[in-house]
């Protein structure tokens with residue numbers, strides 16, 4: 467017999483970074499009747515984030531780090547006592563990024579202006595960059611693909627090479643399919659302000675420098691990547707510790723029901739671990755979109771169908787540890803961030819990150835290298851079906867052909883993410899609005915997680931923080 471429970475208990479489904487952050491911020495809630503419980507299907511929380519030993523190195527299974535252009539994650543780390551553990555990427559990682567194009571590796575300039583002098587682009591593409599600076603306002607479409615946005619500003623060549631590779635690197639996706647306003651809202655905003663992307667970026671930079679000078683602060687540098695000494699898994703472990711018994715791992719939410727208890731409707735949450743169902747006033751779904759769809763299908767099929775429409779790109783992370791002597795035959799000094807390939811070039815590897823050069827002495831001991839190849843994406847998802855030996859062979863053959871790197875790794879670890887990164891396809895912002903409208907029809911329900919408003923670590927932390935504030939201040 468189920469009885470009415472007076473307290474305003476909050477249930478979060480999914481302890482990836484998004485759910486963990488939300489639970490953490492809610493724990494600071496001054497209202498003692500609003501208690502939080504977070505359920506995680508797996509025995510390990512963190513979702514795609516984990517840092518695992520690879521021999522005497524550390525391999526990140528998901529994200530490699532976060533940028534300081536948004537302070538959300540740095541602030542969170544400091545707040546939970548990880549300030550001393552923060553590490554900044556090497557200056558060579560910021561300076562040296564490569565693009566594999568037309569059968570050759572090219573060093574990428576760090577700015578659009580630098581592009582104008584780089585051999586990566588043809589003369590006419592360089593002229594387009596200069597022309598963009600004087601671009602007048604265009605009629606901005608409600609939605610457009612990232613490729614089309616770049617086409618409108620810089621022409622075909624840049625859209626097909628740089629923009630394509632950039633999207634591969636961040637979203638593991640297809641620039642022709644992904645929505646610019648959903649994936650890069652800041653660029654849309656800059657365009658709305660100035661018409662030209664280059665003029666807008668320059669104006670923002672000048673404004674930042676002016677403010678820094680007025681306040682006597684150090685002048686702003688270009689965005690830099692950060693991580694933690696022992697990897698981002700440390701962030702997850704610390705959040706886990708802080709949550710204590712509020713977090714239950716190995717507790718997959720199997721089904722949910724919205725039931726009437728007296729005058730109130732409450733959520734009844736059923737777990738697959740045999741524990742009795744529990745009632746909550748508020749339910750926040752922070753698991754991947756397809757999992758949310760499964761839970762909501764019996765209750766609100768239209769909402770479930772919208773969520774099902776948010777697909778994710780499949781990515782395999784191939785971590786390799788090897789000694790420096792193995793790189794001697796290559797003419798390319800693997801010192802920097804790594805390289806990217808435009809997805810449309812059809813290469814099997816989306817990119818390779820030289821983790822031991824990004825965070826020297828931290829991801830692998832001196833004299834050894836730890837690299838991660840990212841394989842898959844929308845066009846090569848089938849490669850995730852290869853067994854480890856064959857997948858590794860694809861990677862090693864590609865490294866030989868790209869940089870004449872003839873590597874025989876001492877240790878290899880392959881992690882396959884069938885649903886690695888949600889893809890914000892054209893129409894995503896309309897979909898998000900529809901999802902939020904449908905969710906309002908179910909009292910106490912919130913749709914969260916990286917499938918909604920941003921996949922970057924900083925955005926996950928920020929969005930979870932905003933939702934917590936709204937819940938605490940009872941603004942939902």
Ligand SMILES: Cc1cc2nc3c(=O)[nH]c(=O)nc-3n(C[C@H](O)[C@H](O)[C@H](O)COP(=O)(O)OP(=O)(O)OC[C@H]3O[C@@H](n4cnc5c(N)ncnc54)[C@H](O)[C@@H]3O)c2cc1C
Pocket residue numbers: 479480481482483484485505506507508510511512513514515527528529530531532533717718719720752753754757781783883886887915916917920921922923924926
């Ligand atoms: C390979 C890779 C590289 C990346 N690189 C970067 C990077 O360099 N920088 C950056 O900023 N971002 C990067 N990202 C993106 C970022 O890591 C993710 O967007 C973010 O971690 C997603 O967090 P999440 O909590 O929304 O989802 P997830 O990590 O997917 O977590 C969802 C959780 O829900 C749980 N769950 C599912 N179903 C249920 C259920 N029924 N009941 C209970 N629990 C359930 C899952 O087990 C999982 O733990 C990368 C991602 C990947 C995959």
